[in-house]
Amino acid sequence: MAPVQAPPSQQLPAVQKLRIRFAKRGRLRFTSHRDFQRAFERAVRRANLPVAFSHGFSPHPKISYAGAAPTGAASEAEYLEISLTQERDAEQVRADLDEALPPGLDVLEVVVAGPGSLADQLEASEWLIALPGVDPADAGQAVAAFLAREEILVERMTKRGLRSFDCREAVLRLTVGSDSATVETCAILQVVLRLGTPAVRPDDVLAGVLEVATLPVTGPALLTRLAQGPLIAATGTVDDPLARDRDATQATATGQAVDRQTQVAEDDAAAPVVP
DSSP states (O other): OOOOOOOOOOOOOOOEEEEEEEEEOGGGGGOOHHHHHHHHHHHHHHTTOOBOBOOSSSOOBOEEEESOOOTTOEEEEEEEEEEESSOOOHHHHHHHHHHHSOTTEEEEEEEEOOSSOHHHHOOEEEEEEEEETOOHHHHHHHHHHHHHOSOOEEEEEETTEEEEEESSTTEEEEEEEEOTTSSSOEEEEEEEEEOOSSOOOHHHHHHHHHHHSOOOOOSOOEEEEEEEEOEETTTTEEOOTTHHHHHHHHHHHHHHHHHHHHHHHHHHHHSOOOO
16 A cells, blocks of 8 residues: 655745744743743744744754853844744834743844844853852952963763863953842853853853862852854954844845835826926
8 A cells, every 4th residue: 555645845934034032031931941942932823923834744843053152141132033924024023022921031123134144143142140149359360260271171971971071262252240130249250252162051060160279159159141143253242143134134224215206206207297
């Protein structure tokens, strides 16, 4: 008996790709990447977005995530891409998704994707590491000792088992500040990390700092990602990965406006003169 063939896919093609920046705040920083994926797909359905699906026997929504923060870390710079089968206004999509997601998973910006890959633009990330109970002066000495080393090996459990790797090479900038908003003593480490393989996380950097110096941390460190995007090598800072998308959208809108003005002028010139 001949095998039954699957019917051809009737999925509509994608006509628009949107890039989304969102935040993980408060208690929602403990949301795992897999949990966020489920929450976001539910939000897409609640917002009634015409998401495109892949073809084949197991179609899945065309949503891709880039550079997700580790579970337990807060973030102001998480990114994803979503493909739609109908064009939608980016700001309306932002409002609808933000309303459909729980407070703490906040959609900050939605732009129409320009050319190129979003993942390729995520070259570096900037983090704050809050160390409760640590005097900023002590943290400054520890950071100086960290930066003076050419290599600092740390260990972390991965899917492939316990791995040892250098956390120093990925650190492009590491400075110390303090949090004046809190009553208790708290040192703030601000670090810029180059993204690479193996991926060095801010908790790896903290482990490296504690490897070269003893700091009296009285509570769990709070990790917050401030930015991720293209690396500006001259200053060791992180640029906005959505800037080119905004520029492309603005240029397209300006070009369309000029075309409309030109068309109106041509129509007026071609119109018969009524005496």
